[in-house]
Amino acid sequence: MAENTVHWADVVANDVLNRGNRHVIATGVTPSGPIHIGNMREVVTADAVRRALKDHGADVRLHYIADSYDPLRKVYPFLPEDYASHVGKPISEIPDPDGCCANYAEHFLQPFLNAMEKLGIETDVTRADQMYKRGDYADAIQTALINEDRIAQRLAEVTGRTMPQNWSPFNPLCGQCDRITMTAVTGYHGKRVDYKCQCGYQGTADISKGSGKLTWRVDWPARWKILNITVEPFGKDHAVAGGSYDTGTRIAKEIYDYEPPYPIPFEHIFLKGQGKMSSSAGVAISIQEMLDVVPPEVLRYLITRTKPEKHIDFDPGIPLLNLMDEYDKLNEADRSYELSHLPSSVSTKVPFRHMVTIVQIARNFDQVVETLRRSGYDIDDAGAIEQRAKNAENWLNKFAPSVVKFKVREKLPHAAKKLSPQQKKALNILADEMGREWTADALHAEIYRIAERVGADPKYVFEAIYIALLGTSSGPRAGWFLTSLSPNFIRERFKEASTTGNIRWCIS
Template identity: 30%
Template sequence: MSDTALRELAQTAKAWPFEEARKVLKRINNKTPEKGYVLFQTGYGPSGLPHIGTFGEVQRTTMVRRAFELLSDIPTKLIAFSDDMDGFRKVPTNLPNQEMLAEYLHKPLTKVPDPFGTHESFAHHNNARLCDFLDSYGFEYEFASASDYYTSGKFDDALIRVLEVYDRIMGIMLPTLGEERRQTYSPFLPICEETGNVLQVPVLHTDAKAGTIVYKREDGQEVETLVTGGRTKLQWKPDWAMRQWALGVDYEMSGKDLIDSVKASSSIVRAMGGNPPQTLTYELFLDGEGTKISKSKGNGLSMEEWLTYATPESLSLFMYQKPKTAKRLYFDVIPKNVDEYYSHLSSFEGMEDAKKLENPVWHIHNGNPPKANMPLSFNILLNLASVCNTDDKSVLWGFISRYAPEASPESHKQLDDLVGYAIRYYTDFVKPHKNYRTPNDKEREAFTALRNKLDKMDVDTPSDEVQSSVFAIGKEFEYENLREWFKANYEVLLGQEQGPRMGSFIALYGIKETVALIDQALSAEGLAG
């Protein structure tokens, strides 16, 4: 398909990255901005270890950027900006050397020692971890540091502009604050020359022509300082706005918890004489308890944890799906996302071109997804690992090779990786909670009938035929809701509440082996012990 035809289809594609990209085009009136490119920005506050939400922001923004690049030939750039000059307000509970860190409260994050002892500062450590992860995904981005931009003078013009419209910014910010906070609030946070602390103190006087402010320290002393050259930084909402104005940001997304902050920063950009960027408000990620994930608490999943148990593509799919819907980000969402990714991938090639643009794998792989080559689902592999109760990949491959003779660890590298993921996931999350139960009288009769039916089958019986037989047994024993029959299969034979398509599992595990499994469940000891 020609690039022209593909671009034509992208004009009406319903996938959310295309909808966002068209908004950006409208914002710039389909013309190249003066700076020569469209700027996408993501922000990161390195006061805690980078969490998966930070990655998600870069992933999603990249998807919008790639959609924009299909719609237009206007150059683009993505900046990942770290607010690493922010004051260190509290010690995250998930860090080592808590007492040492507590001694550096209120210092800029780039002046706080690295508790892990691997980098120049805590901020440098966190920035490096973020960049390493983004690099491993192959993201195209430019990393930017607030400490660098403030101290090198890159923000000097913007800081002077903030001074020039100081009263207007105060008029925007003060109504958003409590009465007590209003008394001492200023957009500028001086960096104390004596202590190096980031100060939250009242500003008594501003002089835009001189580029200075006069502030009152806690000891009552009045101090005059230039606002440029890293001698001050801005409170984060004015800082966010100043950065958007200075860089000419065209697109930036943020979480639902920052809706009011977006309104305030957009008003400040306008007060400075700029045009606020196009924005997207995404819903928050929740941990296993339904609480918002936090980098200071370390709740929810980390990027490293997800990639211990599943493929990078499954994480990308999780980020793509419904950004405006709140989602639990916990270990139990991993298997579903792995299998949904391969389902989308397998359907891609046979789709009409217009539908391909709405398939998540188009956005995950920048329009060029690989060929599907996954004969087994992750869910099936998890249950195979469960029944085999092994951490040896070769044991699982013994069953896989019989089910799919064309597959091998060498020819199907992704499947081999998936086997490893399945074993790790089973060992850490399934095995500790397995709870086999003995069948009741009705179930015992049904399992006996299933056992006898399977025992008469050829070992090469197709999975669909096996599935039909399992289904037929449920009907024969008058299960009004067949889900109850399949749930009994999972709980009695596999020791868990949910499970795979039984026909596929039995074909993989083996018909004779399944007969033995049922015999064990029906024996006096059962599987409960």
């Protein structure tokens, strides 16, 4: 980002401040399945705006609402078949499929709350089922019931759809089958709503006790008013013409007499080559998987560096290394850095890319530290180094393409027999040079000079180095690679490689 452009979060903050100095930012998700990094865009976007507003002197809070009272839509692939009997029930009222948490919603919500903590996102967490059960929605439901014709008329106008006869903004929870999706309102009086259910049951719901829920397009504007929400990021699907933000705006203004929140529509995160990230479609990387590989601030940076209206192509392979490098090189005054940085995070100057090489050379953590010391790195912060080494190992195991993986051979590889006389000569010279102290860059440059001396294209000298050590024709950047290994080991190996094959014509 050019230095003279204003960061998108500051553009939003400036706009929002025109509306006042006190703000509540809302964000949320329906915890109906594993929450993936695509879902993270909403909370990180919200938190970036919270930080920006705070920097501009606003009084701002972030509110995280879990839509725990939404019904289970279908039996997702990750659910046992007998969950068919729960389809249509609110997810807060369904047992945890793994049996470890209080209910279904909590099971998928907890890992996300843990991830938010690691990402440094402080929020007031509210569960929608609790709001309904406490009666927080009671007034809003009553207003909606009294105005159901006016609401239906506005929904029809904005969406262009014909509303069904006897439409009601309220879906009672059936007292017999516990479903929220099969009931129809037959009348209401005060806080009581009569209904009949497709299961045959007829009953009366108390709107102040959670025995029902507003339909989504009314629930959203009702919630804005109940929680005093003034700013809200949401997926662009809600922002289309006639979408739920448009209907919400009409209902908020004309039914609830409430100014709708400042909207921040955002694009999706696409997983490289696989499209939009979605748990139900199996196209997703979980937040935990990602936090095993990159520091939380880099994950924040992935989102803060891009304007919300642009989609993010995420590729956890080599481009992830580039993302890590980019973050490491950021100036501390860079706004994306300020909006991503976590005061609690530990950092090391060891480039991630270099760590990926080192963990493939070292046999244990002590050797990692020893290798770094040899390469001239500050090794005082063992905690930060250990974290980066673990991240690098996890990346190699989960996402690294095979081209970056290598193994230093314990013995001279057979392929070394095919080295040309020039290649052997170059290795012989390099072996002698290992007696001196080298920095990675200087040694890398020296390889070019040696190539010139022996009259070979440098690429054949690099090839000889990789063949002698790895048995392959390519490998990690040679200067870094060689300074990461023990000089004695290299000297002996290169001497051996430079004489291999000669024996054959001695005895013939």
